[in-house]
Amino acid sequence: MINTMLTTLSYPDIRRFYAEGHWADDTLYDLVLKGAASHPDHVALQDSRRTVTYRQLLVAVNELADDLDRNGVRTGQRVAVWLSSRLETVVAILACSRNGLICSPSLHRNHTAEETLQLMSRMSAAALIGEAGYGANIEQTDIYDRLDSVPSLKCAYRLSAPDALDALAIHDLSGRDVLSGASAQTVPTEVGRRCGDANAVCYLAFTSGTTGEPKGVMHSSNTLLANARAMATDWSFDRESVVYTLSPLSHNLGFGAMVLALAVGARLVVHDLGRGKSLLQRLIEVGATFAFGVPVHASDLLKELEQAGEAKGLRLVGFRISGAAAPRALVKSLLGYGIRPQSGYGMTEGCSHHYTLPDDSPDRVINTSGRACPGYEVRIVSQDDPERVLPAGEVGQIVARGASLMLGYFDDQLSTERSYSPSGWFMTGDLGFLDAEGYITITGRKKDIIIRGGHNIFPARIESLAHQYPGLERVAAIPVPDERLGEKVCLVVMARSQKPIDANEVLAHLYHAGLSKFDMPEYFLQVDEIPLTASGKILKRAVVDAVNAGRWSPIPVRWSGPQP
Numbered sequence: 001m002i003n004t005m006l007t008t009l010s011y012p013d014i015r016r017f018y019a020e021g022h023w024a025d026d027t028l029y030d031l032v033l034k035g036a037a038s039h040p041d042h043v044a045l046q047d048s049r050r051t052v053t054y055r056q057l058l059v060a061v062n063e064l065a066d067d068l069d070r071n072g073v074r075t076g077q078r079v080a081v082w083l084s085s086r087l088e089t090v091v092a093i094l095a096c097s098r099n100g101l102i103c104s105p106s107l108h109r110n111h112t113a114e115e116t117l118q119l120m121s122r123m124s125a126a127a128l129i130g131e132a133g134y135g136a137n138i139e140q141t142d143i144y145d146r147l148d149s150v151p152s153l154k155c156a157y158r159l160s161a162p163d164a165l166d167a168l169a170i171h172d173l174s175g176r177d178v179l180s181g182a183s184a185q186t187v188p189t190e191v192g193r194r195c196g197d198a199n200a201v202c203y204l205a206f207t208s209g210t211t212g213e214p215k216g217v218m219h220s221s222n223t224l225l226a227n228a229r230a231m232a233t234d235w236s237f238d239r240e241s242v243v244y245t246l247s248p249l250s251h252n253l254g255f256g257a258m259v260l261a262l263a264v265g266a267r268l269v270v271h272d273l274g275r276g277k278s279l280l281q282r283l284i285e286v287g288a289t290f291a292f293g294v295p296v297h298a299s300d301l302l303k304e305l306e307q308a309g310e311a312k313g314l315r316l317v318g319f320r321i322s323g324a325a326a327p328r329a330l331v332k333s334l335l336g337y338g339i340r341p342q343s344g345y346g347m348t349e350g351c352s353h354h355y356t357l358p359d360d361s362p363d364r365v366i367n368t369s370g371r372a373c374p375g376y377e378v379r380i381v382s383q384d385d386p387e388r389v390l391p392a393g394e395v396g397q398i399v400a401r402g403a404s405l406m407l408g409y410f411d412d413q414l415s416t417e418r419s420y421s422p423s424g425w426f427m428t429g430d431l432g433f434l435d436a437e438g439y440i441t442i443t444g445r446k447k448d449i450i451i452r453g454g455h456n457i458f459p460a461r462i463e464s465l466a467h468q469y470p471g472l473e474r475v476a477a478i479p480v481p482d483e484r485l486g487e488k489v490c491l492v493v494m495a496r497s498q499k500p501i502d503a504n505e506v507l508a509h510l511y512h513a514g515l516s517k518f519d520m521p522e523y524f525l526q527v528d529e530i531p532l533t534a535s536g537k538i539l540k541r542a543v544v545d546a547v548n549a550g551r552w553s554p555i556p557v558r559w560s561g562p563q564p
Contacts, residue, residue: 005076005201007218007407008416014199022375022403023222027196029097031262032058039239039265045087046269046286049166052087060168060179064095067178068127071155075100077126078204082107082116084131085248085270086162088170090258092129097221100196104204108250109134110455110518113141117149119206119214123410124152129170131159136516162272198222204410205252207348216410217348226403227351228260230373234357235318241266242286246293247454252348253322257292280304284313291316294323294454295330296485298341302333311337318342322352323454331366345369345442349426350376351404354440368439376402379425380434386421395433395443399425453485457519462491465513469506471496474530476543480523480554490523490554492543494530501526507559517561523554
């Protein structure tokens with residue numbers, strides 16, 4: 001097999017990670033093969049309407065993989081997956097793994113059709129597995145009407161909305177269901193033309209920095225599984241675990257939950273409850289033992305527990321809280337109900353590489369983001385000199401290396417090179433310090449990102465589009481603290497003529513200029529003067545400080561256009 005992907009893999013690293021037991025020869029597809037062989041009738045996947053056994057999952061994966069092969073999608077090519085958090089996403093990921101394809105499931109609900117098409121063109125996608133009526137601007141654009149703008153595309157599949165299904169189903173554009181045998185009762189003896197390599201790129205996740213320009217993070221089965229194996233050992237996951245992901249499978253947290261569940265042959269439950277439905281009752285019904293989510297999910301669960309006054313019937317013993325620091329009161333309250341929050345620090349480039357342990361004290365869970373998992377190392381270095389290591393307790397830039405670190409950025413040699421120090425450590429851009437036992441505390445981030453309920457919003461894009469609105473001299477998109485979601489977006493504007501600006505008109509402009517409705521500002525503030533630095537750049541820190549100090553008072557706004 002010819003390797004067409006430029007990565008950072010080296011033979012010394014491969015030998016070391018195998019020798020230390022962090023890497024093995026299993027691909028993601030191999031996990032399902034093993035599960036179907038050892039416990040074929042054990043439930044592998046579940047949502048609010050469907051359960052899929054390991055036997056059924058294997059059949060469905062093979063059928064989709066065979067269809068992709070018949071359509072000429074070949075080893076090393078990319079498959080774009082633009083789906084809601086549903087069971088077929090797992091089928092798509094595993095079918096790609098079987099055929100040695102590179103799956104990109106990180107095309108999110110908040111993407112517009114145009115943004116998704118751009119990413120498909122960047123990756124030269126050979127196939128699209130998408131969903132009817134999905135995306136941020138479906139009222140304006142149907143992606144299936146514009147697939148001819150991606151010349152590399154060989155085939156496409158269009159899935160019905162998941163609430164219309166009672167079994168796994170993936171249809172090609174003619175309407176044929178390629179998973180016709182997914183209800184089979186026997187494990188197939190012929191598993192297909194498997195050509196997966198545990199060290200080849202299998203996962204392409206798009207992330208972004210301060211500019212909002214997506215970077216394609218490349219992972220292999222081994223880099224993904226190294227972190228999953230470590231966490232499974234440290235937190236005692238096994239075949240009887242029921243892993244509940246509140247985070248969508250298109251996000252790295254939800255994807256990681258899937259990998260961990262498959263790694264131990266457990267059950268993965270996908271969160272697909274409608275609004276107003278009880279999360280507590282759902283967790284009890286499925287027997288969830290561990291949940292993955294962001295602080296708002298944990299907060300919602302806690303409110304239900306407090307209303308019920310007890311946790312009767314709840315088997316949940318752990319809750320990974322990612323995306324933002326969990327409030328102190330939230331952690332303490334969950335512990336009171338017998339749920340051990342897992343504080344952590346991770347990123348798409350390195351997976352969920354830091355986490356607290358089950359026997360860590362409440363203070364550790366509240367005040368730190370845990371310790372690096374086996375096979376991963378971190379250092380704190382000077383912000384000015386990445387080769388100068390700082391002592392415990394001193395704040396600096398976090399750098400890392402290890403078995404779960406990415407294989408580089410897709411089609412971006414310069415970004416890959418610039419992300420590593422001269423001695424080979426990945427420079428995260430985040431700031432923090434280590435204590436004497438190696439537990440990390442995050443103190444800030446260089447990346448200018450607003451995190452709303454675990455969703456990354458990039459101020460630079462909002463500002464760029466807002467600048468196009470007539471009459472605006474300066475603009476700044478800043479975070480406003482929110483008790484439930486962590487942060488919301490406030491758009492601060494300065495008019496050229498001091499004329500009052502209509503917030504609703506600005507929001508309408510942003511939407512029609514291409515801003516996802518999921519990134520819309522929820523606060524608006526017009527001021528006489530937005531300060532500048534000596535070099536003429538907007539002094540955003542001063543704007544944030546003025547709002548936080550109460551000198552400026554944003555007003556709540558709400559985009560009243562098309563809703564999700």
